[in-house]
Amino acid sequence: MNYTKSKELFEEAKHYIPGGVNSPVRAFTSVGGTPLFIERGEGSRIYDADGNEYIEYIGSWGPHLFGHNPSFIMDALKSSLKNGTSFGAPTELEIKMAKIITELVPSIEKIRMVNSGTEATMSAIRAARGFTNRNKFIKFEGCYHGHADYFLIKAGSGALTFGVPTSPGVTKGNAADTLVADYNDIDSVKSLILEYKNEIAAIIIEPIAGNMGVVPANKEFLTELRTLCDEESIILIFDEVMSGFRVAKGGAQEVYGIESDMTTFGKIIGGGLPVGAFGGKKEIMDTLAPIGPVYQAGTLSGNPLAMSAGLAALTHIKKNANLYNILEEKSKYLETGLKENMKKLNKTYAMTRVGSMSCLFFTEHSVNNFATALKSDTELYGKYFHKMLERGIYLAPSQFEAMFISTAHSTDDLDKTIEANYLSLKELL
Numbered sequence: 001m002n003y004t005k006s007k008e009l010f011e012e013a014k015h016y017i018p019g020g021v022n023s024p025v026r027a028f029t030s031v032g033g034t035p036l037f038i039e040r041g042e043g044s045r046i047y048d049a050d051g052n053e054y055i056e057y058i059g060s061w062g063p064h065l066f067g068h069n070p071s072f073i074m075d076a077l078k079s080s081l082k083n084g085t086s087f088g089a090p091t092e093l094e095i096k097m098a099k100i101i102t103e104l105v106p107s108i109e110k111i112r113m114v115n116s117g118t119e120a121t122m123s124a125i126r127a128a129r130g131f132t133n134r135n136k137f138i139k140f141e142g143c144y145h146g147h148a149d150y151f152l153i154k155a156g157s158g159a160l161t162f163g164v165p166t167s168p169g170v171t172k173g174n175a176a177d178t179l180v181a182d183y184n185d186i187d188s189v190k191s192l193i194l195e196y197k198n199e200i201a202a203i204i205i206e207p208i209a210g211n212m213g214v215v216p217a218n219k220e221f222l223t224e225l226r227t228l229c230d231e232e233s234i235i236l237i238f239d240e241v242m243s244g245f246r247v248a249k250g251g252a253q254e255v256y257g258i259e260s261d262m263t264t265f266g267k268i269i270g271g272g273l274p275v276g277a278f279g280g281k282k283e284i285m286d287t288l289a290p291i292g293p294v295y296q297a298g299t300l301s302g303n304p305l306a307m308s309a310g311l312a313a314l315t316h317i318k319k320n321a322n323l324y325n326i327l328e329e330k331s332k333y334l335e336t337g338l339k340e341n342m343k344k345l346n347k348t349y350a351m352t353r354v355g356s357m358s359c360l361f362f363t364e365h366s367v368n369n370f371a372t373a374l375k376s377d378t379e380l381y382g383k384y385f386h387k388m389l390e391r392g393i394y395l396a397p398s399q400f401e402a403m404f405i406s407t408a409h410s411t412d413d414l415d416k417t418i419e420a421n422y423l424s425l426k427e428l429l
């Protein structure tokens with residue numbers, strides 16, 4: 001493939017934008033090489049500035065459940081655009097959006113729209129703190145909840161039970177209230193709760209982690225987490241920014257049959273436009289301004305363009321009872337093909353999948369938390385990524401991201417991917 005134009009654009013971008021990108025993972029840092037500059041997308045395909053075509057599995061990092069440019073979302077956007085872009089005043093679309101989310105996800109009684117997943121998780125923690133009048137919260141190593149200061153924290157080493165910042169600019173003060181437990185390890189949660197009795201406002205978790213590769217929580221672990229939160233009056237927050245409307249119409253909480261007190265969303269609920277939302281039990285949500293004392297706001301929150309696109313996506317989900325069966329079939333087909341390839345190549349690489357979120361880890365250990373995910377051979381992943389790209393398959397430029405399948409991926413797309421996987425790995429192993 002020829003990447004001349006992308007390379008030129010990247011050089012130019014670096015003069016004006018830090019690292020040439022507006023979000024770090026786009027820069028190909030962990031796989032090497034130059035990021036592709038994308039001109040357009042259609043269905044399962046994207047086309048770069050050099051005119052190369054790819055079958056892609058990023059889907060804008062999750063939002064594109066129906067592939068690129070589905071006509072029902074494009075039509076909704078066009079028709080909304082005629083009325084204007086934003087009014088800074090309530091619109092009926094916002095009620096429709098809130099209604100459909102509360103209908104599809106029964107644990108949510110009230111919901112507020114924001115503009116990104118980061119805003120959603122950040123605001124959910126603030127509401128939980130305001131509601132419980134407690135300061136600390138627990139997150140899990142390897143889960144990503146956006147880039148608000150108090151999430152950019154990793155576990156302290158040795159005797160430290162409180163976390164330490166993972167980025168300059170995040171203060172020790174921010175880290176002091178973030179406690180970090182191990183994913184799928186209930187004892188690590190219990191010991192924090194014991195040590196900080198009556199100080200913990202919330203536990204936030206990706207019930208299907210998608211930011212250390214895909215690592216599903218064990219059902220028993222989540223059930224125990226639910227019980228602990230009930231016993232200790234801690235708010236359980238499911239961060240479903242990625243899993244929401246991706247793995248089932250009711251999200252991961254439907255898959256596991258476990259309800260959270262609060263839930264955060266993003267990605268799919270914006271139909272490709274910038275959106276986030278956080279919601280949950282009425283009594284918690286009613287602590288928010290203007291009726292409660294917890295301040296939270298947004299100039300463009302609930303803007304009509306994003307609401308129209310998101311509403312079109314959610315209405316499509318609601319009306320198509322078979323949607324998740326179709327996604328499951330396609331995803332299973334790809335998983336089976338990749339696993340058969342591994343057999344032929346005498347490899348037992350770990351592959352995780354929940355519905356249309358999956359990940360092939362380059363490790364023969366089973367992966368169930370951050371430490372085991374880190375056993376992956378990331379150098380091999382980098383080489384694999386480029387071999388796949390050369391064959392017209394665009395995967396996430398990092399081992400620790402999910403592979404997303406959309407309804408637009410055809411059997412032919414999946415067959416081409418399976419073949420490219422075999423040939424690429426055969427060359428590398």
Ligand SMILES: Cc1ncc(COP(=O)(O)O)c(C=O)c1O
Binds near residue numbers: 267
């Ligand atoms: C689970 C989860 N939470 C929060 C976020 C942050 O969302 P955003 O990038 O829209 O701020 C992400 C982003 O990938 C995510 O996957």
